[in-house]
Amino acid sequence: MTSEPSSPVEKSESNLPPRTEEERTPYKDLTGQVQKLEDHYFAYGGFSEVYKGEWTDPLTKVVQRVAIKLLRGIHIDEHVLEVTTRRLHRETRVWHTLSHPNILPFLGMCRDLGPSPTMVSPLCDNGPVQQYIVRNPQVDRLAIITGVARGLEYLHSKNVVHGDMKAHNVLISDGGIPVLADFGRSKFIDHRGFTTAFTGSARYLAPELVDAEPDLGNTEEAYEALENQVESMPNLTKETDVFAFSMVALEILTGKLPYSHLSQDSQIIALVQQGTRPDRQRCLPTTFTDPMWALLTDCWKTAPDERLDMRTVIQRLEGF
Numbered sequence: 001m002t003s004e005p006s007s008p009v010e011k012s013e014s015n016l017p018p019r020t021e022e023e024r025t026p027y028k029d030l031t032g033q034v035q036k037l038e039d040h041y042f043a044y045g046g047f048s049e050v051y052k053g054e055w056t057d058p059l060t061k062v063v064q065r066v067a068i069k070l071l072r073g074i075h076i077d078e079h080v081l082e083v084t085t086r087r088l089h090r091e092t093r094v095w096h097t098l099s100h101p102n103i104l105p106f107l108g109m110c111r112d113l114g115p116s117p118t119m120v121s122p123l124c125d126n127g128p129v130q131q132y133i134v135r136n137p138q139v140d141r142l143a144i145i146t147g148v149a150r151g152l153e154y155l156h157s158k159n160v161v162h163g164d165m166k167a168h169n170v171l172i173s174d175g176g177i178p179v180l181a182d183f184g185r186s187k188f189i190d191h192r193g194f195t196t197a198f199t200g201s202a203r204y205l206a207p208e209l210v211d212a213e214p215d216l217g218n219t220e221e222a223y224e225a226l227e228n229q230v231e232s233m234p235n236l237t238k239e240t241d242v243f244a245f246s247m248v249a250l251e252i253l254t255g256k257l258p259y260s261h262l263s264q265d266s267q268i269i270a271l272v273q274q275g276t277r278p279d280r281q282r283c284l285p286t287t288f289t290d291p292m293w294a295l296l297t298d299c300w301k302t303a304p305d306e307r308l309d310m311r312t313v314i315q316r317l318e319g320f
Contacts, residue, residue: 015079019086026092028108030120033058036068036113048072052123055107065123066107070114085117092119098158102151104171104181124179126172133255139176145249146317147178152245153310155180156238163236165244166204167251202265202272203258206243207302209236210269239304245313246299247278253292254283275302291320 034055041049051068071084088109095106107120126132133139148170155162162169162180169182202210247258254260258278259268277300280293295316298308308316 016082016086024089026089026109026117027096028092029111030055030108031111034066034068034110034113034118034120041070043067044072051113053113053120055120065125066120067123068110068113069119069121071116071118081116088117088119094160098155098160100151100154101177102147102179103154104179121181122173124171124173124181126174126176128168129170129172129178129252130167130255132172133252137255141252142317142320144170144172144178145252146314148180148248148252149245149310149314149317151178151180152241153314156241156310161236161238162241162244165241165248166201167248170248170252202268204244204247205269205272206240206300206304207272207275208304209240210272237304238309239307242299242307242310242313243304245310246296249299250278250283250296253288256283289320291316 034053037052037054041051043050049070049072051070053066053068055064055066056062057064092106092109098106104121104124107122110118110120129144133141133144152162152165164182165180169180171179171181173179250258259271261282262268262271277297280288295308295313298306299313301307
């Protein structure tokens, strides 16, 4: 009599230790409570697709419009799916502790809306800050930048590094408030087991991050490398967040991408490595005050320890 072959999930777990208590389920499981409103995503990134949905609170019966973020492709490899699910279950326990007016709330996770876990947050119909500014050109851009700074300072006060600061990840709430989003690749400092991979747009990357990580491909070895944080990968830090913040602030002020005159990431990386930063004259017709330009300059310094911390950034912004 022969035994039944093991399932893909059992095989995927065969090389992993048993799930810990915090890895078994997310902090808040919304399975069965969330419904997709459309079959087509309204936003996407390099690793995910985002759909519109509704969450019905089982206690209050209140229905809330939500954004459903589905991680793309990880279900193809059962080992990758297992490792990623464990990590998300751990990280959601930290995400739920974050509460600030400039941080997009994290509502929970679902297991029934796609082939891989989905993350659920309130839906911001105003969209990313770039789109909001185009539709509302007279908006107070300094107030938006200050809100972004406050959100980032709050994360840093909790020993959380955002890790993917860019304008696309600054959403505008229904009340017109900027909120930081997309913590799927954040780094939680001093929490054992949390990891992060080097990701992000070249336009926002600090010079210590622009040497690309080894391309291991979509293999088991690649994901084990991410899980173990191999030494060859650059570290995301509060200082790299500050550098990225300066580029986000520049984009909000100008309405243009950092290094908007360049189209290739390789060109931008080469300039950043050489110490080149955005040119003030190229940012026209936006009029920068000298104090604002000095603030940006102090945030994008080459040496990480020479950059401002976010508390100081806020103090200077509030003094404008």
